[in-house]
Amino acid sequence: MAEKSSRVIVNGLLTVIKVEHLSSNFIRIYFSCDKSLQINPLWVGPHLKLIFADPITKAITFPGFDEKGKLLLTENVRKLARTYSIRKYDEVTNQLVIDFAIHAKGIAILWAQSAKESDQIGLFGMGSKTVFENSYLVLIGDIAAVPAICYSLENLPDNQKASAFIEVKHQSDVMPLPNNDNVEINWLIANSLQPNQLIDSVIAANLPTHDDLLFWGGMESSLAQQLRHAIKDKYSDLNADAVQIISYWREGFAEGEFRHRE
Numbered sequence: 001m002a003e004k005s006s007r008v009i010v011n012g013l014l015t016v017i018k019v020e021h022l023s024s025n026f027i028r029i030y031f032s033c034d035k036s037l038q039i040n041p042l043w044v045g046p047h048l049k050l051i052f053a054d055p056i057t058k059a060i061t062f063p064g065f066d067e068k069g070k071l072l073l074t075e076n077v078r079k080l081a082r083t084y085s086i087r088k089y090d091e092v093t094n095q096l097v098i099d100f101a102i103h104a105k106g107i108a109i110l111w112a113q114s115a116k117e118s119d120q121i122g123l124f125g126m127g128s129k130t131v132f133e134n135s136y137l138v139l140i141g142d143i144a145a146v147p148a149i150c151y152s153l154e155n156l157p158d159n160q161k162a163s164a165f166i167e168v169k170h171q172s173d174v175m176p177l178p179n180n181d182n183v184e185i186n187w188l189i190a191n192s193l194q195p196n197q198l199i200d201s202v203i204a205a206n207l208p209t210h211d212d213l214l215f216w217g218g219m220e221s222s223l224a225q226q227l228r229h230a231i232k233d234k235y236s237d238l239n240a241d242a243v244q245i246i247s248y249w250r251e252g253f254a255e256g257e258f259r260h261r262e
């Protein structure tokens with residue numbers, strides 16, 4: 001069915017080529033990668049496991065894996081590892097693009113805000129738990145999932161139909177996407193008078209069939225919890241693995257201090 005867990009160990013170095021400020025809420029960083037990335041073209045929202053330099057020693061230390069490929073998550077790794085999405089990858093030049101949504105604090109965003117040409121970070125792994133298949137894909141996200149959703153829409157197989165519901169902070173965060181008859185895109189701008197608009201629009205949408213839906217999403221943890229419940233209430237016959245709503249971040253907690261699937 002939809003969930004085919006897949007993780008690839010990379011242990012490569014990413015070197016900054018260029019930094020672009022896309023809007024007041026997004027920094028785009030272009031990297032060259034010293035390894036060639038084997039990205040499964042069927043992955044929905046493929047993610048990258050990044051490792052940042054130790055702030056004191058300035059060393060980038062790659063984490064270990066056990067014999068089953070499971071990450072050995074020491075406290076040091078947890079503190080310096082962060083998950084981001086592939087925004088673009090060029091397999092000819094090994095150039096990779098990551099879009100960082102700006103927030104107040106955190107090792108990743110502080111690094112991105114001061115990044116300059118030739119700065120480096122580590123890339124220890126990548127993967128996705130969800131693949132495109134013939135089911136109707138419903139992509140849902142807040143600003144942190146814009147890169148994953150844009151990538152997935154740009155790489156949609158010809159036979160795949162999808163709807164996307166994306167909430168950003170400002171009109172200038174809306175990204176240009178190719179016109180595609182198989183896709184319906186709903187951009188929402190955050191509005192304090194309508195704090196539940198993302199969930200409300202997903203639930204109000206007239207989605208084509210009920211049997212064959214796959215909901216994929218990335219967003220703040222409490223929003224993710226509410227959305228999982230709302231989807232399961234409306235679509236009570238869905239298999240558990242047809243709802244892949246990931247907690248991308250959690251208010252007040254750094255990555256590693258909460259679980260992505262709760």
Ligand SMILES: Cc1cc2nc3c(=O)[nH]c(=O)nc-3n(C[C@H](O)[C@H](O)[C@H](O)COP(=O)(O)OP(=O)(O)OC[C@H]3O[C@@H](n4cnc5c(N)ncnc54)[C@H](O)[C@@H]3O)c2cc1C
Nearest residue numbers: 047084085101103106107108109249250251252253254255
């Ligand atoms: C599979 C996956 C893919 C992801 N892809 C992307 C991506 O492509 N681009 C992207 O920008 N993010 C992405 N994220 C989210 C990103 O991993 C988190 O935002 C991460 O916490 C950022 O690390 P940090 O070191 O800046 O902040 P942390 O040290 O983890 O957190 C510090 C503080 O900042 C807050 N915080 C963290 N993220 C946000 C946020 N987005 N908005 C507001 N406050 C926040 C936390 O609540 C905490 O209080 C992804 C997450 C997952 C699980």
